[in-house]
Amino acid sequence: xxxxxxxxxxxxxxxxxxxxxxxxxxxxxxxxxxxxxxxxxxxxxxxxxxxxxxxxxxxxxxxxxxxxxxxxxxxxxxxxxxxxxxxxxxxxxxxxxxxxxxxxxxxxxxxxxxxxxxxxxxxxxxxxxxxxxxxxxxxxxxxxxxxxxxxxxxxxxxxxxxxxxxxxxxxxxxxxxxxxxxxxxxxxxxxxxxxxxxxxxxxxxxxxxxxxxxxxxxxxxxxxxxxxxxxxxxxxxxxxxxxxxxxxxxxxxxxxxxxxxxxxxxxxxxxxxxxxxxxxxxxxxxxxxxxxxxxxxxxxxxxxxxxxxxxxxxxxxxxxxxxxxxxxxxxxxxxxxxxxxxxxxxxxxxxxxxxxxxxxxxxxxxxxxxxxxxxxxxxxxxxxxxxxxxxxxxxxxxxxxxxxxxxxxxxxxxxxxxxxxxxxxxxxxxxxxxxxxxxxxxxxxxxxxxxxxxxxxxxxxxxxxxxxxxxxxxxxxxxxxxxxxxxxxxxxxxxxxxxxxxxxxxxxxxxxxxxxxxxxxxxxxxxxxxxxxxxxxxxxxxxxxxxxxxxxxxxxxxxxxxxxxxxxxxxxxxxxxxxxxxxxxxxxxxxxxxxxxxxxxxxxxxxxxxxxxxxxxxxxxxxxxxxxxxxxxxxxxxxxxxxxxxxxxxxxxxxxxxxxxxxxxxxxxxxxxxxxxxxxxxxxxxxxxxxxxxxxxxxxxxxxxxxxxxxxxxxxxxxxxxxxxxxxxxxxxxxxxxxxxxxxxxxxxxxxxxxxxxxxxxxxxxxxxxxxxxxxxxxxxxxxxxxxxxxxxxxxxxxxxxxxxxxxxxxxxxxxxxxxxxxxxxxxxxxxxxxxxxxxxxxxxxxxxx
Numbered sequence: 001x002x003x004x005x006x007x008x009x010x011x012x013x014x015x016x017x018x019x020x021x022x023x024x025x026x027x028x029x030x031x032x033x034x035x036x037x038x039x040x041x042x043x044x045x046x047x048x049x050x051x052x053x054x055x056x057x058x059x060x061x062x063x064x065x066x067x068x069x070x071x072x073x074x075x076x077x078x079x080x081x082x083x084x085x086x087x088x089x090x091x092x093x094x095x096x097x098x099x100x101x102x103x104x105x106x107x108x109x110x111x112x113x114x115x116x117x118x119x120x121x122x123x124x125x126x127x128x129x130x131x132x133x134x135x136x137x138x139x140x141x142x143x144x145x146x147x148x149x150x151x152x153x154x155x156x157x158x159x160x161x162x163x164x165x166x167x168x169x170x171x172x173x174x175x176x177x178x179x180x181x182x183x184x185x186x187x188x189x190x191x192x193x194x195x196x197x198x199x200x201x202x203x204x205x206x207x208x209x210x211x212x213x214x215x216x217x218x219x220x221x222x223x224x225x226x227x228x229x230x231x232x233x234x235x236x237x238x239x240x241x242x243x244x245x246x247x248x249x250x251x252x253x254x255x256x257x258x259x260x261x262x263x264x265x266x267x268x269x270x271x272x273x274x275x276x277x278x279x280x281x282x283x284x285x286x287x288x289x290x291x292x293x294x295x296x297x298x299x300x301x302x303x304x305x306x307x308x309x310x311x312x313x314x315x316x317x318x319x320x321x322x323x324x325x326x327x328x329x330x331x332x333x334x335x336x337x338x339x340x341x342x343x344x345x346x347x348x349x350x351x352x353x354x355x356x357x358x359x360x361x362x363x364x365x366x367x368x369x370x371x372x373x374x375x376x377x378x379x380x381x382x383x384x385x386x387x388x389x390x391x392x393x394x395x396x397x398x399x400x401x402x403x404x405x406x407x408x409x410x411x412x413x414x415x416x417x418x419x420x421x422x423x424x425x426x427x428x429x430x431x432x433x434x435x436x437x438x439x440x441x442x443x444x445x446x447x448x449x450x451x452x453x454x455x456x457x458x459x460x461x462x463x464x465x466x467x468x469x470x471x472x473x474x475x476x477x478x479x480x481x482x483x484x485x486x487x488x489x490x491x492x493x494x495x496x497x498x499x500x501x502x503x504x505x506x507x508x509x510x511x512x513x514x515x516x517x518x519x520x521x522x523x524x525x526x527x528x529x530x531x532x533x534x535x536x537x538x539x540x541x542x543x544x545x546x547x548x549x550x551x552x553x554x555x556x557x558x559x560x561x562x563x564x565x566x567x568x569x570x571x572x573x574x575x576x577x578x579x580x581x582x583x584x585x586x587x588x589x590x591x592x593x594x595x596x597x598x599x600x601x602x603x604x605x606x607x608x609x610x611x612x613x614x615x616x617x618x619x620x621x622x623x624x625x626x627x628x629x630x631x632x633x634x635x636x637x638x639x640x641x642x643x644x645x646x647x648x649x650x651x652x653x654x655x656x657x658x659x660x661x662x663x664x665x666x667x668x669x670x671x672x673x674x675x676x677x678x679x680x681x682x683x684x685x686x687x688x689x690x691x692x693x694x695x696x697x698x699x700x701x702x703x704x705x706x707x708x709x710x711x712x713x714x715x716x717x718x719x720x721x722x723x724x725x726x727x728x729x730x731x732x733x734x735x736x737x738x739x740x741x742x743x744x745x746x747x748x749x750x751x752x753x754x755x756x757x758x759x760x761x762x763x764x765x766x767x768x769x770x771x772x773x774x775x776x777x778x779x780x781x782x783x784x785x786x787x788x789x790x791x792x793x794x795x796x797x798x799x800x801x802x803x804x805x806x807x808x809x810x811x812x813x814x815x816x817x818x819x820x821x822x823x824x825x826x827x828x829x830x831x832x833x834x835x836x837x838x839x840x841x842x843x844x845x846x847x848x849x850x
């Protein structure tokens with residue numbers, strides 16, 4: 001912010017808090033209330049900009065810098081009255097002190113995120129690429145520095161050596177944290193190109209910190225002698241050596257003690273945070289910036305074990321969501337674009353951006369090609385290595401504090417950092433899209449095989465081999481959000497497996513779905529991935545303890561239930577989470593994906609926790625894209641809300657059958673459940689009592705372009721042969737009854753009134769722990785009449801929605817099944833036609849409303 005310097009007397013006159021407006025005080029004239037208002041403005045505007053930039057997949061730092069620029073002298077700050085009221089000169093040290101505290105802990109997290117062992121293991125190729133990616137841009141930065149000193153008024157007031165070094169570092173640096181987030185967002189994190197980029201960026205990061213320490217050491221205020229700069233450098237080197245030799249083993253000991261203490265190890269977390277502050281104080285005393293000490297201390301914390309994750313969880317929310325935005329916004333507040341005046345100054349901006357991009361991309365491209373990478377991969381590597389952002393702004397702010405960069409040079413370099421980071425994601429998306437399924441044949445699977453008495457079809461024959469295989473082995477992919485999903489899921493799998501003697505072979509793949517965010521912890525999890533696109537397995541060292549209570553639960557189930565359990569974690573942006581689920585389902589050849597509903601009951605009461613519409617949208621996309629059958633579990637304490645063994649399983653299951661492929665898949669699942677000695681299965685088939693009478697109206701569904709698929713039920717666009725579907729239903733029921741015999745109680749209900757009331761009554765009866773229904777994408781006549789019923793959860797279909805809705809008093813858990821069938825994959829909202837007349841609402845009221 002272009003403001004006069006604040007004297008000590010002015011700062012001494014500033015009071016912390018006001019007595020309130022009723023006593024005549026203006027809160028904006030006091031430090032603390034003004035700081036609150038400034039933080040509020042910055043957070044609201046940066047969040048709004050982040051939301052607007054989300055479709056472009058821009059990192060959050062872009063929004064935070066732009067928010068600062070808009071609030072500062074470049075935009076709103078042109079109104080001097082606004083600037084004096086909200087960002088007066090005396091408030092700048094207060095805002096920057098609070099923001100710098102957040103920066104200190106953020107650089108500790110950056111050090112915690114950077115694993116030096118992975119840097120050492122990354123090989124010569126990554127080292128060569130990093131060396132070229134930093135040396136050529138550094139040389140270009142030095143060259144540009146000579147031009148800027150002559151072209152920009154006042155730029156030549158700084159010493160030659162500090163100015164050249166700062167310009168070289170500014171153009172050559174790669175922002176490792178931002179790079180990791182961009183790679184994770186684009187699902188390139190664990191591809192060969194992503195691994196190379198991360199390793200090279202880690203080398204680059206280490207080199208940049210060394211160069212930054214050098215630049216700070218030689219740029220101290222005043223006209224100090226080179227001997228002083230040499231002493232600063234030597235003390236800095238001694239600090240690093242001491243921390244690596246003495247503090248690193250001490251932190252390993254602390255981590256072991258904290259892991260042994262479990263949740264009682266808070267004292268060690270507090271000691272670690274104190275170590276961050278002490279390290280920052282030490283390097284600031286030496287004459288190198290405090291953030292250097294915090295970064296080095298982060299390197300000393302061991303990455304294995306739970307301690308690093310626990311420290312990260314305690315620190316990152318406050319730092320990344322509140323304090324860090326203040327720092328980057330303060331960078332924007334100090335950026336006055338108006339200082340870039342005239343064609344020559346804007347030409348300097350273009351020169352700096354062009355040189356930064358060319359130096360980094362050309363240097364990386366040349367060495368990558370020499371290392372045997374393809375031209376396209378080499379270009380992409382150069383583009384991602386050109387990511388600036390976080391560390392770049394830190395360098396620029398230090399340069400401005402040390403009077404090495406004047407206001408115009410600072411503004412030019414901030415805009416360069418913005419532009420180079422902004423173009424990274426769109427450029428990579430445009431030129432590089434790794435084919436996840438390249439060379440892979442998709443195998444579409446479902447539980448139900450062809451029915452003997454039904455006419456054969458291509459889709460039916462395609463499922464024959466899968467059905468035969470599943471008779472011997474059942475492969476299930478169960479997705480979870482957290483520990484609350486585990487008991488019901490294990491009880492469901494134990495119910496589905498059927499036979500206990502002899503036990504049916506079950507391969508259970510557990511996929512914990514974690515949203516990829518800007519948080520350091522989610523990036524640490526994402527970096528542990530082993531293969532691109534496929535979520536990583538979470539291996540343990542031989543004899544090592546489980547990772548957490550979820551692992552303990554599944555380990556116990558695997559041992560007691562003789563089930564093969566593989567635990568995985570998908571760390572992905574929510575709009576691409578379905579790709580990860582589909583990729584695992586395909587790779588593991590599973591026949592069924594089980595999804596948790598986005599709402600779940602808490603405790604034994606009626607309270608429902610809603611994970612939000614974003615997770616609901618994830619389920620919808622998985623239902624649409626999965627290469628196998630999918631079941632959504634609406635859990636209301638299935639199995640008593642606790643994990644039980646095979647011998648303890650005892651509950652009733654009711655299958656509601658109307659007809660259609662999804663209901664037939666539900667029937668197939670019920671056949672497996674009925675084989676379990678502790679499960680009593682009841683099949684209720686609903687028959688239209690008006691069929692064949694004068695009151696019966698023929699229902700036809702037609703696609704509607706006026707309805708929203710997020711708020712209305714969707715049905716298949718495939719041409720339906722009603723007679724053939726009824727034959728398939730009758731054949732499936734006949735085969736089921738013949739096969740199951742006395743194991744299953746079968747009931748046929750003729751419905752002439754409210755079908756929803758009949759179904760809801762089953763769920764409210766407390767006779768069944770689980771009600772299984774088909775989604776009804778290709779519906780029977782009765783279900784088709786419910787198409788225009790107001791939808792609360794349209795992804796579950798009309799019947800599943802009625803049972804899942806909280807207002808109907810249903811106590812049973814609900815499993816909504818969708819059979820995989822490519823011919824029925826396309827779904828749209830519909831209008832209903834009765835005997836040739838279109839209706840969109842009232843005709844179904846008697847049938848639809850309980």
